[in-house]
Amino acid sequence: MASRPELQAPPEIFYNDDEARKYTSSSRIIDIQAKLSERALELLALPDDGVPRLLLDIGCGSGLSGETLTDSGHQWIGLDISQSMLDIALEREAEGDLILGDMGQGLGLRPGVIDGAISISAVQWLCNADKSSHEPRLRLKAFFGSLYRCLARGARAVLQVYPENLAQRELILGFAMRAGFSGGVVVDYPHSTKKRKEYLVLTCGPPSLSSATPKGKGEDGDSDSDEDSSGDEENQSVSVSDRHRPRKKQKLNKKVKGREWVLRKKEQMRRKGNAVPLDTKYTARKRKARF
């Protein structure tokens, strides 16, 4: 596994033509980006009245996330620092307007005009100082300050981030709060290392009922449905005894894992967001001898 892209080169250099090309050729990257932006749009919780809104896509890159916005009928403005990525966006005929700009320099938009903002895997770049003139704290402050100003009152910003560690998440969230946002972090699939995704859900304005942070997917408490309903009598083990086998090998079977263990493992997998078959009376049941 390669190290984090933020540590390799500045974004305008890292996302060169080769890297940008991946965003049209790799179906895996496209799929992940589409899923992330769909979830971000869901968390944005725009009023469901069919009116197209003016949204902002920060770090729009090749316009993959913008495609999701276009599909749901919204107009959008995309900002990115990499010319190569924007060229790909032109090639993909992105519907929104593209701007070559650096979010760490502030957004440069008129106050109160944007109905919502999304950002997919971009904000963590601000935590790196790639030039001698870069000061991450000042850049975060400029970014969140200008984002707060350009959003309409009560509008939301959903920023999907990959913070490197706890301190970095605190740093990002801290600057968002200082800019005046209310909200917090929504973590999808917190128990999985691979599927885990963090979204900063920020609302412009003071905290209210409508700005309460939504729940993440695959969190504790929403997936254990009918675990305790089955009785103990089915608590058998999946052990196979065969008299034709030598005694030595038969001994191993004694340590076999029971139904409880299987259920626990399935629960673990479910929390990670994997597809797991339902728990039934057949789960971990012993096979008949004549099988």
Place this chain on the structure above:
Amino acid sequence: MRLLTHNMLSSNIKGVTNGFPLRIEVEKVVEKEVDFNVDFLRNMFAKIEWKALAEASRTMGYSELPDDAESSMLDSDEFLRKFHHALLELHLEEGALVCPETGRKFPVNKGIPNMLLHEDEV
């Protein structure tokens, strides 16, 4: 870049107090047809700086927009069509945006304005 975006953009240079509206220098304008949506136009109307839009559309060679507009005019289909055309269908393909205070040029290439600031402008 559409005039919708131009209407939202302002100059972000350090020390500039009024960076809006950016003056447009036209080299090439293209028109692309976009679906007409009344709800979006009504929603956007309150947020648009009308003077800047009318001025910008004139620079781009479209002089049908009136100098002043009120929300009552949104009932007229003819007005909405013109508004729609100016806001969403006129693209500045090549040219530049000029900061009204400092005169700094932001070049526009292939429809993408380059708003990157130099280090001393941040």
